[in-house]
Amino acid sequence: MPLNPEHIPKASQALVTNSWIALVKGEKILKPAHEMYGGRGFKESLLSVQGDVSKLWIISAGMGLICAETRIPFYNLTVVEKSLSSIQQRVNNQEFDISDWWRNLNCRLRQGYGLAELVRGNPGILIVISMSNTYASLVLDDILKLNAEEMTCLRLVGSVNRSMLPKTLHPYVMPYNSQFDGPESPLPGTRSDYSQRTTRHFLENVLRLNSKGTALEHSEQVYDIICKLPISAPYNRIRVDDDEIKRVIYKRWKDSGGSCINMLRLLRDNEKISCEQSRFSRLFQSVKISILYDKRKR
Numbered sequence: 001m002p003l004n005p006e007h008i009p010k011a012s013q014a015l016v017t018n019s020w021i022a023l024v025k026g027e028k029i030l031k032p033a034h035e036m037y038g039g040r041g042f043k044e045s046l047l048s049v050q051g052d053v054s055k056l057w058i059i060s061a062g063m064g065l066i067c068a069e070t071r072i073p074f075y076n077l078t079v080v081e082k083s084l085s086s087i088q089q090r091v092n093n094q095e096f097d098i099s100d101w102w103r104n105l106n107c108r109l110r111q112g113y114g115l116a117e118l119v120r121g122n123p124g125i126l127i128v129i130s131m132s133n134t135y136a137s138l139v140l141d142d143i144l145k146l147n148a149e150e151m152t153c154l155r156l157v158g159s160v161n162r163s164m165l166p167k168t169l170h171p172y173v174m175p176y177n178s179q180f181d182g183p184e185s186p187l188p189g190t191r192s193d194y195s196q197r198t199t200r201h202f203l204e205n206v207l208r209l210n211s212k213g214t215a216l217e218h219s220e221q222v223y224d225i226i227c228k229l230p231i232s233a234p235y236n237r238i239r240v241d242d243d244e245i246k247r248v249i250y251k252r253w254k255d256s257g258g259s260c261i262n263m264l265r266l267l268r269d270n271e272k273i274s275c276e277q278s279r280f281s282r283l284f285q286s287v288k289i290s291i292l293y294d295k296r297k298r
Helices: 013-026 039-048 098-109 115-120 133-143 167-172 191-207 215-226 242-251 260-270 277-297
Strands: 057-060 064-067 127-131 154-158
Touching: 013 098, 039 127, 039 191, 057 133, 064 098, 098 133, 115 127, 115 133, 127 133, 127 191, 154 167, 154 191, 154 215, 167 215, 191 215, 242 260, 242 277, 260 277
Parallel strands: 127 154
Antiparallel strands: 057 064
16 A cells, blocks of 8 residues: 555644655665656656766655655655645644655655755756655745756756746756647647656757757757647537446547546547546546456456
8 A cells, every 4th residue: 555645644744744744764675766656757757867866856745855766665656735645734723834845854764855946956067856846845945045057957848837937047947838749749648748758859859969068058949849839729628427428438448448548539539539638537437447347357
């Protein structure tokens, strides 16, 4: 069984943090982080570093900043507020301080080693950070420990909204946008793996060709690529209930090859049905269990 926030009683954030740290430190079965993570997003991250896990660091909501080689326990925790495995749901009667959560993870599990220390410990090395808005909130205070010169080593890539960042970081946000996921996307996928896909694209198509470029030069290269891509037509998808979505999953099971990602694309692009990612994952797993059960009965 993975370590899960559900194992923790609801309490103040300080007590919830203490409980989680105790769970992590008490776990004896550990494996390298790159063996623990799955899904399209992480596979894209591995492709970004061409399988060299020593170059891949993970912004982990449950473990802090870890190298992909770091041995960690099997866990299921997120800081996304509405997720069933969100640590925020264990905090009572106060607003969850996401920056404090990140600081405590790194101070108490990683000997104080966070993103700022990673940058300072690798002078002159470009650090490409793949991030969404939620994970930007998680690590923002950590990044802002860097001075202006240290920040020039950063490239921020993904679905992060530039407006939520201070102006000092704006030059380092690469200008990927929805055109990247248009009809001629160079690396198609789902919204859940958008940040990892754009990061891989940046490394392979921009940084590889101009490893010594400035942030401005890299931004201009990204812009030149993106502006040539056609804009997506607006989606006209319908909303249906859970039973109808499960019916479609059953019907298109063979077409998807049993892949959650492929099925979601079929649902949205072919069936023109709207479904939020976490809701779809829940329904997909329900159908998958039923299909596996039916196979065993035969």
